[in-house]
Structure formats: C-alpha cells, structure tokens
Amino acid sequence: MAKGAHSSVLFFFSSILVSFIALSVAQQDFLHNCQNNNGNYTSNSAFGTNLNNVLSSISSNTVIDYGFYNESVGQEPDMVNAIALCRGDASVDVCRSCLQNATRKILEVCPNQKEAVGWYDNCMLRYSNKSIFGVVDTQPTIYMGSTQNFSENLSDYKQALQDLLGSLKDTAALGDSLRKFATRDTTSGFQKIYALVQCTPDLDKLKCSDCLENAIRKIPDCCSDKIGGRVIYPSCNLRFENTRFFSPTADSPPPSPSRPLKGNDNTARTVIIIIVPIVSVMILVICIFFFLRMRKQKPKEMIESK
Numbered sequence: 001m002a003k004g005a006h007s008s009v010l011f012f013f014s015s016i017l018v019s020f021i022a023l024s025v026a027q028q029d030f031l032h033n034c035q036n037n038n039g040n041y042t043s044n045s046a047f048g049t050n051l052n053n054v055l056s057s058i059s060s061n062t063v064i065d066y067g068f069y070n071e072s073v074g075q076e077p078d079m080v081n082a083i084a085l086c087r088g089d090a091s092v093d094v095c096r097s098c099l100q101n102a103t104r105k106i107l108e109v110c111p112n113q114k115e116a117v118g119w120y121d122n123c124m125l126r127y128s129n130k131s132i133f134g135v136v137d138t139q140p141t142i143y144m145g146s147t148q149n150f151s152e153n154l155s156d157y158k159q160a161l162q163d164l165l166g167s168l169k170d171t172a173a174l175g176d177s178l179r180k181f182a183t184r185d186t187t188s189g190f191q192k193i194y195a196l197v198q199c200t201p202d203l204d205k206l207k208c209s210d211c212l213e214n215a216i217r218k219i220p221d222c223c224s225d226k227i228g229g230r231v232i233y234p235s236c237n238l239r240f241e242n243t244r245f246f247s248p249t250a251d252s253p254p255p256s257p258s259r260p261l262k263g264n265d266n267t268a269r270t271v272i273i274i275i276v277p278i279v280s281v282m283i284l285v286i287c288i289f290f291f292l293r294m295r296k297q298k299p300k301e302m303i304e305s306k
C-alpha cells in the first residue's frame with residue numbers, strides 16, 4: 001500500500017514536471033540550421049571576433065525601428081555578413097527582445113559554425129562568411145504542418161489558400177527596402193484562413209516574388225490539406241492558420257466585431273499538444289523503470305561494497 005502511494009506521488013510529480021519542461025521549451029522553440037559544410041572557426045580567430053561584434057551590434061541597436069538589420073564586419077576572408085528580420089507585426093520591444101535572445105541562442109546551438117540561421121516565431125537571424133545581401137536563399141527549408149486535416153470541401157479550400165497567398169505575395173513584393181510583409185484573411189465555406197508572408201527587404205521586388213512563389217509551390221509537400229502550415233526559407237517565409245495569429249497591421253483591416261477571435265489553435269500549439277503527452281509517458285516509464293531497479297539493486301550494491 002505504502003509502496004503504491006509512493007510511486008503514485010512519483011508519477012504525479014514527474015508528469016507535471018515533464019509537462020512544464022516540454023511546454024517552456026516549445027514556447028521558446030528556436031528552429032535552426034548550422035550549415036556545417038561551410039566550415040568551422042575557432043573562438044579567438046578574426047572570424048570569431050567579427051561574429052561577436054556583428055551579433056552584439058544587432059542585439060544592442062536602439063536606432064533601427066523597422067525590424068530589419070543587415071551588417072557586415074571585418075575584411076575578407078574573415079568577413080561576417082549578418083541579416084536579422086523581425087516579423088512585420090512584431091512591436092519594436094518584442095523585436096529587440098527576440099533578437100537579443102536569438103543572438104545568444106545561435107552561438108549556443110551552432111558553436112563555431114561559419115554559417116548559421118535560426119528562427120523564433122517573431123524573428124530570424126542568419127550570418128555567413130559569404131555575401132548574403134540581395135540574394136534569394138531557399139536553403140535550408142523548414143516545413144511545418146498542423147496535425148489537423150481540413151474537413152470541409154478540400155478543392156475549394158486549396159483554391160482559396162492559393163488565391164490568398166498569391167495576392168499576399170504580390171502585396172509583400174511591392175514593399176519598400178525596409179519592409180516586405182503582408183497579412184490577410186479569407187473564408188472558404190465556413191472556415192477562416194489567416195495568412196502571413198514576408199521577405200527579407202534586401203530582396204528586390206522580383207526576387208521577393210520569386211522566393212514566395214517558390215514557397216507557395218512547396219505547400220503540397222507539407223500542408224495543402226491541413227488547417228495550418230508554414231514554409232520557412234532564410235529569404236522568405238509563409239504561414240497560414242485557421243485562427244488569427246498575427247496582429248492587425250496597417251495593410252490588414254482590424255477584425256470585424258462579428259467574428260470573435262477563437263483560441264490559439266496554431267501549429268505550435270498543435271505540436272505541443274502532441275509532444276507533451278508522448279514525452280511525459282516516455283519519461284514516466286523511464287522513471288518507473290529506474291525507480292524499481294534502484295529498489296531492487298540497493299541490497300546488491302551494499303553487498304559489493306563490503
């Protein structure tokens with residue numbers, strides 16, 4: 001009886017703990033790619049110094065208020081080029097906080113890499129020893145699809161999504177050299193579709209349009225029959241959901257009062273919902289295993305130590 005109670009308590013606390021850890025990790029998810037084939041640098045090299053300088057320059061910048069940073073530090077062959085981009089609807093404060101986190105995180109997850117890229121929900125940061133300004137870069141690609149299928153008329157839905165993203169692509173491409181970003185929503189049957197597209201604004205109109213067109217073509221690879229999805233490139237990205245996940249901005253009228261906002265049923269949330277129970281159960285099983293093993297092994301160890 002006492003044993004049963006004991007392990008129940010263990011179950012309970014470990015599952016709460018695991019859920020907490022999984023949730024906080026997922027909330028600050030930093031998608032990233034360290035392009036290993038571009039080589040390594042050593043911390044005290046010229047490249048390492050230049051990289052630290054460019055990252056601290058971005059994270060401490062209090063002048064830029066339009067969310068786009070492009071900087072080069074140093075001379076060839078140790079030059080570091082960096083681009084940082086905040087989501088077009090992120091406030092200045094959120095943007096700066098996001099980039100402060102990203103500049104720290106990228107060194108942590110890609111130590112000593114000459115090229116790397118990482119994304120939080122609200123910002124993207126990349127650097128390279130190559131020149132990256134004004135160039136469309138679609139590698140690496142990150143796809144994310146909701147686990148939930150679209151349940152109504154699928155051919156209508158796909159068409160509505162294509163139309164929406166196509167028009168957003170045109171709007172974003174027309175943006176200026178500080179901002180190429182667009183959001184809008186539409187309806188298919190009874191289903192709302194909210195979408196967002198963005199290019200790094202160092203791309204010209206044609207390149208932004210090409211990049212987004214490329215991303216739109218990739219939707220069947222991840223999520224054309226899903227209620228939400230994302231295609232993420234270093235140079236541009238798109239995202240759609242069935243709930244409003246972006247702030248109303250100048251180019252998208254505020255939601256009409258007759259359409260109340262629903263919960264946050266976005267892809268990130270969906271991923272958390274799937275991952276938390278699985279991880280909890282896995283860790284729980286491991287805990288129990290070791291707990292039982294420990295109890296059995298204790299006497300043995302004592303004998304050995306005599």
Ligand SMILES: *[C@@H]1O[C@H](CO)[C@@H](O)[C@H](O)[C@H]1NC(C)=O
Nearest residue numbers: 038039040077114129130131
């Ligand atoms: C970047 O670094 C890689 C690996 O060290 C090297 O092969 C490449 O030539 C460098 N590129 C430039 C533009 O310096």
Ligand SMILES: *[C@@H]1O[C@H](CO)[C@@H](O)[C@H](O)[C@H]1NC(C)=O
Nearest residue numbers: 036037039040041111112113
């Ligand atoms: C660069 O560093 C990574 C991680 O430390 C390592 O896996 C990789 O083999 C290194 N590459 C080279 C070319 O040294």
Ligand SMILES: *[C@@H]1O[C@H](CO)[C@@H](O)[C@H](O)[C@H]1NC(C)=O
Nearest residue numbers: 094095097098099101120122
């Ligand atoms: C940055 O990190 C801090 C501490 O981990 C966190 O509280 C904050 O929400 C993060 N900011 C953004 C924009 O992600």
Ligand SMILES: *[C@@H]1O[C@H](CO)[C@@H](O)[C@H](O)[C@H]1NC(C)=O
Nearest residue numbers: 146147148149150151225226
């Ligand atoms: C979603 O659709 C795919 C393919 O049409 C199917 O294999 C999958 O089981 C569906 N998932 C759910 C949750 O209905």
Ligand SMILES: *[C@@H]1O[C@H](CO)[C@@H](O)[C@H](O)[C@H]1NC(C)=O
Nearest residue numbers: 152153154155156157159189
């Ligand atoms: C879906 O919509 C298309 C075009 O509006 C229509 O032709 C088709 O019959 C619809 N299918 C279903 C299952 O409602």
Ligand SMILES: *[C@@H]1O[C@H](CO)[C@@H](O)[C@H](O)[C@H]1NC(C)=O
Nearest residue numbers: 070071072133177178201202
């Ligand atoms: C950075 O971007 C701004 C605005 O797009 C542009 O005027 C400037 O020339 C760019 N700097 C570099 C180094 O490309």
